[in-house]
Structure formats: structure tokens, C-alpha cells
Amino acid sequence: MQNDRDNVMDSFFEYCSNYTSLAIYGAGAVGRMTADFLQEKEILFDCFCVTRKPENTVLQNHEIKEIDEVIRCPEKMGIIVAVSRKNADEILEILDKRGCRYYYCAEFLFRLFKRKCQLSVARAQIEDGFLVRVREVVLRQDTCYVCCPASIGDTLYVAAFMQAYKTEGNTPRRVCLILKKSHRELGNMFSGADEIIVSDEMVETLDWYSMYTQTWRLKNYIYGHFKKSLRFEYDSEYFREGCGGILARYRKLVLNLGEDARLENMVRNLNKEHAVKRNMDIVIMPYAQTAGMLRDSFWEELVRRLREKGYSVYTNVGSEKEKAIPGTAAVTESLRNTALFCEKCGAVISLRSGMCDLLGFMEVKLIVVNTSKELSDEWNLNEVFERKDIHNIDCFGEEEYKEKLDEIMKVVG
Secondary structure, three states, X not given: OOOOHHHHHHHHHHHHHOOOEEEEEOOXXXXXXXXXXXXXXXOOOOEEEEOOOOOOOEEOOEEEEEHHHHOOOOOOEEEEEOOOHHHHHHHHXXXXXXXXXXXXXHXXXXXXXXXXXXXXXXXXXXXXXXXXXXXXXXOXXXXXXXXXXXXXXHHHHHHHOXXXXXXXXXXOOEEEXXXXXXXXXOHHHOOOOOEEEEOHHHHHHHHHHHHHXXXXXXXXEEEOOOOEOOOOOEOHHHHOOOOOOHHHHHHHHHOOOOOOOOOOOOOOOOOHHHHOOEEEEXXXXXXXXXXXXXXXXXXXXXXXXXXXXXXXXXXXXXXXXXXXXXXXXXXXXXXXXXXXXXHOEEEEEEEOOHHHHHHHOOOOOEEEEEOOHHHHHHOOHHHOOOOOOEEEEEOOOHHHHHHHHHHHHHHHO
């Protein structure tokens, strides 16, 4: 539904008034932000909804339902689409096919985002160019606090460059990584960090603060991801010559390190169990947050071929939304334990994801399936790790499935 920017709020309130029930489509950060706004304005809503069966069933004391359950009475239920721009097209297509009436306005969500940022600014206290407090946590001036707000790979590369950061004589040299709870293990995989703070609230506050104020660096603070505008567009530096590779981007754009800065080797204390290879075990990783998914039929055929060759096959399952492919056993370990499990297997076949970055630091045969040219060209792990057994398979469409399955099986052996 298209809306005039000058009347964004009026059109939103008018839409809400036309329905006896409201649902928020989206249970992520944008959905939660929208729910907070509705509650502030004392606008009641019934539930959140998502495309597929939800991982959790309750969010902010509201039920999370599948979209098909929500739209049983479409004439009475208003749907507020609250998702990021990159996910909006797919969801709007789903709603259009079902004949739903909905409210979606990128400008409305942008305004809510700005309001959220303004609240975070008040939770971060700056004095004389130092970050001195975030929420209730008091920070030190002799420590550089690095906020890691993005994905697994981003956190890994930042953590692996901390030793180089200190070696180059930066001030302060003492380093503290601020990590999300889901990344709590990653900072300890390298020796460069002197301290680690695990706090979703602090990460979110600093993420919003840096975005809103466009502040990426203070005397004792570094934003551990790429500069972006308030509309999530990368700074022009991201595309400049010499910054096309993975390491160059983190080295230059995030941490301002010299070209000679190198990643630290991962700290691994392997026991005898993990030292024994199981060459007839294969792990597949068919799920990713930042890569286009392949149809289940691709993975099912791959599993059939592997089992036919005598391999035992496992599926990495990171959440309740993810299911083991038929004919495989589920691996549901932590990030570290999953990586250690994979290292003793014969090979890992994975969509290009943060787990690929993690496994790049390990000694494992890694077959990376790229589902876009950007992943193939700009996020190629062969440019990062100087070791054998990282193989790239580009699969940009279903018509390539058979050919790519043949390629994978040839690499597996």
C-alpha cells in the first residue's frame, strides 16, 4: 500500500482505525519496534505473525502465529508489515497472493527507526570524546570498546584482528569486545581481546547510537561494522578501489589498520576425541541468514547421493525453524562445538554463511555454495585463508542443480 510521505502518521492511524483486530507481520527487531510504538499510542494489537511456523510462540506477551492462521478472517484483520526492506518484497508478494489488505510504508518504519535511535543516544554518555557509560555500565578510558552488532563472520574477523590492532600501537591498547549473547563464544576463540562483555542490550544501544549520530569511532570506542546511512546504505568508502576483498574491508574500513595487518590464528584446545578424523561423515548446512536458499529437493538429492556412496550425513540445525534434511541426523551444538564436530568429519557442504567463516579458521574440507554473484566475488574465502580444501560452487538457479550436484560429489570424492 503506497502512502504519501507528508501524511505518513495520519495514514497509519487511519488504517489501524478501520479494523477491529491488528497483527504485526514480523517478529524481528522491526516488528518489536512497531509493537513498542503501538503500545505507546495505546493501539491494541492481537498478535505477531510470520511466514512459517515460529521458532518461539510468544513475544512481548503476544502470541506469534503463522500468517495462514491470521488471515482466516481477512476482512476483520488488519496486517501491519514490519520488516526490513530486503525482506519486504517477498512478504508483500505472499500477502498479495492471499488477497490480504495490509499496511506497508518504508517511510513510516524509517521514522520509527529514527525515534528508536534517539532513545539510544540518551543511553550512551560521551565526555571529552570518550564513551563513559552505556545504559547502566560504566566504561574505562584505558580500554577500547569494540561493538560487534552484525553477523558471525563480522564478529570473527573483528576479533581476529584485535591482536594486530594492539600490535600497531593504537591507544588505548587494552581491548574489550561487546558481543551479542548468540556470539558469546566467538571472542574467546582469539587471544586479542582483554575483556568481553556479553549484552544484547548494550550491542543494540551502541548500534542505534552509532547509526543515528553517524559516530563510528571515539577515543575509546569502535563500531565493529561498516559505516551506513540511516537508510542502511553503505558509505561510499565500502565500494572504493582496494576495499573489494573481505580482509581489506575489515582492516581498512572498520579498524583502520595497515595493509600488513594479519588475522590471528584461532585458539583451539582440541582433545583426543576431536583429533580423530571420521572421513565417512559429512555435514550439510542448508540454512543461512544472508544467502539465498536452495530448494529442499537440492539437499535431498545430495543426501541421497552421499548415502549411496556410503557416507553418514548430518544437518547443522541452529534453531527450531531449521529441520534436519530427511536421511540425516541433526547437529544442534553450540557454535564452538559444531565447528569442532565438523573438523573431524570428512567434509562440510554449506551455503555461504557465517559458519563458513568460522570453519575457514579450522582444518576441514569446506565446500561453499554461493547463491549470488556478490557472495562469489566479494566474500570468497579463498582470498582470506591460505590453505587448501576450501572449494567454491556457484549455484545461481534451479536449472543448475544437477550440474552443481555433480561438482560437489566430485569434490567430496
